Amino acid sequence: xxxxxxxxxxxxxxxxxxxxxxxxxxxxxxxxxxxxxxxxxxxxxxxxxxxxxxxxxxxxxxxxxxxxxxxxxxxxxxxxxxxxxxxxxxxxxxxxxxxxxxxxxxxxxxxxxxxxxxxxxxxxxxxxxxxxxxxxxxxxxxxxxxxxxxxxxxxxxxxxxxxxxxxxxxxxxxxxxxxxxxxxxxxxxxxxxxxxxxxxxxxxxxxxxxxxxxxxxxx
Amino acid sequence: xxxxxxxxxxxxxxxxxxxxxxxxxxxxxxxxxxxxxxxxxxxxxxxxxxxxxxxxxxxxxxxxxxxxxxxxxxxxxxxxxxxxxxxxxxxxxxxxxxxxxxxxxxxxxxxxxxxxxxxxxxxxxxxxxxxxxxxxxxxxxxxxxxxxxxxxxxxxxxxxxxxxxxxxxxxxxxxxxxxxxxxxxxxxxxxxxxxxxxxxxxxxxxxxxxxxxxxxxxxxxxxxxxxxxxxxxxxxxxxxxxxxxxxxxxxxxxxxxxxxxxxxxxxxxxxxxxxxxxxxxxxxxxxxxxxxxxxxxxxxxxxxxxxxxxxxxxxxxxxxxxxxxxxxxxxxxxxxxxxxxxxxxxxxxxxxxxxxxxxxxxxxxxxxxxxxxxxxxxxxxxxxxxxxxxxxxxxxxxxxxxxxxxxxxxxxxxxxxxxxxxxxxxxxxxxxxxxxxxx
Numbered sequence: 001x002x003x004x005x006x007x008x009x010x011x012x013x014x015x016x017x018x019x020x021x022x023x024x025x026x027x028x029x030x031x032x033x034x035x036x037x038x039x040x041x042x043x044x045x046x047x048x049x050x051x052x053x054x055x056x057x058x059x060x061x062x063x064x065x066x067x068x069x070x071x072x073x074x075x076x077x078x079x080x081x082x083x084x085x086x087x088x089x090x091x092x093x094x095x096x097x098x099x100x101x102x103x104x105x106x107x108x109x110x111x112x113x114x115x116x117x118x119x120x121x122x123x124x125x126x127x128x129x130x131x132x133x134x135x136x137x138x139x140x141x142x143x144x145x146x147x148x149x150x151x152x153x154x155x156x157x158x159x160x161x162x163x164x165x166x167x168x169x170x171x172x173x174x175x176x177x178x179x180x181x182x183x184x185x186x187x188x189x190x191x192x193x194x195x196x197x198x199x200x201x202x203x204x205x206x207x208x209x210x211x212x213x214x215x216x217x218x219x
Numbered sequence: 220x221x222x223x224x225x226x227x228x229x230x231x232x233x234x235x236x237x238x239x240x241x242x243x244x245x246x247x248x249x250x251x252x253x254x255x256x257x258x259x260x261x262x263x264x265x266x267x268x269x270x271x272x273x274x275x276x277x278x279x280x281x282x283x284x285x286x287x288x289x290x291x292x293x294x295x296x297x298x299x300x301x302x303x304x305x306x307x308x309x310x311x312x313x314x315x316x317x318x319x320x321x322x323x324x325x326x327x328x329x330x331x332x333x334x335x336x337x338x339x340x341x342x343x344x345x346x347x348x349x350x351x352x353x354x355x356x357x358x359x360x361x362x363x364x365x366x367x368x369x370x371x372x373x374x375x376x377x378x379x380x381x382x383x384x385x386x387x388x389x390x391x392x393x394x395x396x397x398x399x400x401x402x403x404x405x406x407x408x409x410x411x412x413x414x415x416x417x418x419x420x421x422x423x424x425x426x427x428x429x430x431x432x433x434x435x436x437x438x439x440x441x442x443x444x445x446x447x448x449x450x451x452x453x454x455x456x457x458x459x460x461x462x463x464x465x466x467x468x469x470x471x472x473x474x475x476x477x478x479x480x481x482x483x484x485x486x487x488x489x490x491x492x493x494x495x496x497x498x499x500x501x502x503x504x505x506x507x508x509x510x511x512x513x514x515x516x517x518x519x520x521x522x523x524x525x526x527x528x529x530x531x532x533x534x535x536x537x538x539x540x541x542x543x544x545x546x547x548x549x550x551x552x553x554x555x556x557x558x559x560x561x562x563x564x565x566x567x568x569x570x571x572x573x574x575x576x577x578x579x580x581x582x583x584x585x586x587x588x589x590x591x592x593x594x595x596x597x598x599x600x601x602x603x604x605x606x607x608x609x610x611x612x613x614x615x616x617x618x619x620x621x622x623x624x625x626x627x628x629x630x631x632x633x634x635x636x637x638x639x640x641x642x643x644x645x646x647x648x649x650x651x652x653x654x655x656x657x658x
Contacts, residue, residue: 002230002231002232003231003232012232014230041291042288042290042291042292043288043290043291045290045325045328045332048329048333056333056336057229059230059290059332061290061291061292063291063292073232075230077229087343087344088336088339088340090343091340091343092229094229
């Protein structure tokens with residue numbers, strides 16, 4: 001957690017979208033920005049890019065207020081996926097409250113997925129976070145690809161680990177809000193007891209997730 | 220991160236004061252005044268003024284109030300004052316001012332975030348580089364020290380090895396001497412055994428002679444001579460003196476021969492070991508070969524066949540025990556490897572310059588691939604524990620001291636043929652030795 005001030009009634013959470021290069025992390029944020037209502041979310045900030053590739057990070061903030069008046073700000077970050085930007089990934093990962101790992105469904109990228117997940121495990125350990133307890137969601141993106149890895153194989157790999165998997169096609173907006181909602185729910189579970197969100201602030205899990213992920217009304 | 224580096228977390232909250240400088244805001248507010256506004260200011264959410272500019276002629280009425288957003292969150296308000304008459308012109312000016320401030324704020328935030336992450340990456344890369352650098356420096360220092368000391372170390376190790384090898388050679392010589400001593404003891408023990416046994420018998424015989432003499436003494440006093448002769452004859456037979464007398468001669472002869480044998484062995488051993496001689500002496504290598512056969516006789520007799528093809532040789536000046544060491548090891552080697560019925564051929568000849576000694580056996584021979592190694596210390600073809608691998612190393616060292624060479628070849632009809640070549644003594648004192656007298 002980046003910040004919590006009981007006196008100011010303010011809490012800032014940090015979620016990080018991790019994953020191999022070009023797996024669709026920025027696309028996820030762009031789609032979240034487009035899909036979710038204007039109310040409760042801030043502006044998407046895309047920092048300078050190099051040839052349309054993320055080299056620092058992207059940031060999309062969300063806001064919600066608990067019935068108690070506690071202001072919660074959820075900052076969603078992407079990391080640069082390219083191997084060379086490891087130091088940046090490490091910096092962004094510091095004090096994260098949850099991680100969405102965006103994997104590429106293209107079979108030719110299986111190796112990149114594994115390498116990136118391995119990198120995530122190592123960097124989490126380096127910044128003092130425990131992958132066993134940190135809220136973590138895997139998104140298999142690019143399900144629209146004809147050659148996408150079969151769901152059966154994905155389930156066979158990940159179901160035994162207990163890490164929830166979402167199938168998505170970020171380019172078409174499918175699975176994007178689901179991933180975010182799933183991660184938000186896990187983060188709520190993690191911090192509820194400690195910060196008495198239900199008890200003291202009257203903020204239920206359902207309300208927390210719903211406020212963060214309310215979709216735009218169809219025009 | 221260490222204490223020297225900046226401490227921050229990407230995404231830590233920032234307030235407006237950290238993101239906007241006076242030089243960012245004040246010129247914009249002043250610009251609004253120049254455009255006709257009475258006053259312009261930025262206040263935070265609590266209404267406290269952060270930046271403000273007011274015209275000398277009074278600020279007028281509040282005409283516009285616009286929120287300023289940071290990361291999408293309203294954090295401050297822009298307020299524009301002026302004459303109500305100018306409202307139509309000043310309200311759009313306020314919007315323009317808001318957009319300008321918003322743009323500056325957004326760009327400053329991006330710059331700050333970029334700078335933060337850049338600093339973090341540079342710091343961690345720098346730390347990593349410093350760490351690698353110090354590791355490399357340590358590695359380099361280690362290698363430099365190693366390189367500087369390498370020659371010294373090699374010298375030390377070589378000296379250590381030489382010492383160890385010299386020690387091993389010494390021990391091997393001692394082992395050979397011990398083996399020899401055991402053999403010689405056995406050789407001496409046999410004749411000593413029968414000498415002792417014979418002497419015991421002689422003791423008994425002598426007792427009987429004494430008894431006989433006593434008998435004569437007593438009977439000469441009391442009996443008449445006629446009876447004495449008869450009784451003496453009876454007693455003579457009773458004591459089996461005829462056999463005793465005939466045996467005494469044999470016993471004595473045997474004992475003498477045994478004693479002579481012992482003294483011959485001791486003489487062989489003394490000659491072989493040259494214990495009485497210090498420094499260099501003139502030796503005849505044929506004689507040394509014979510002496511070696513003498514001290515090995517307990518291993519050879521009845522088991523091995525020795526063929527001698529010896530020609531007269533000039534004497535060689537050397538430490539007396541060296542030829543014995545060479546021949547003893549080579550002949551023992553031949554006995555060890557030649558199998559059940561060893562046949563050892565000893566040959567010697569002199570071509571006018573060099574003496575050539577051959578010691579050949581009828582064993583399996585030395586494979587060509589091993590011939591370079593057999594003279595190295597610790598090399599052995601025997602099972603572990605059976606041989607020290609030092610015997611031929613002792614030979615090599617001794618031959619070297621004689622300024623000679625040794626090589627191994629195939630003996631005619633199979634087996635190994637060790638050939639030693641030794642330069643003869645200098646021209647001036649060279650002469651042919653007499654053939655070794657047979658003992």
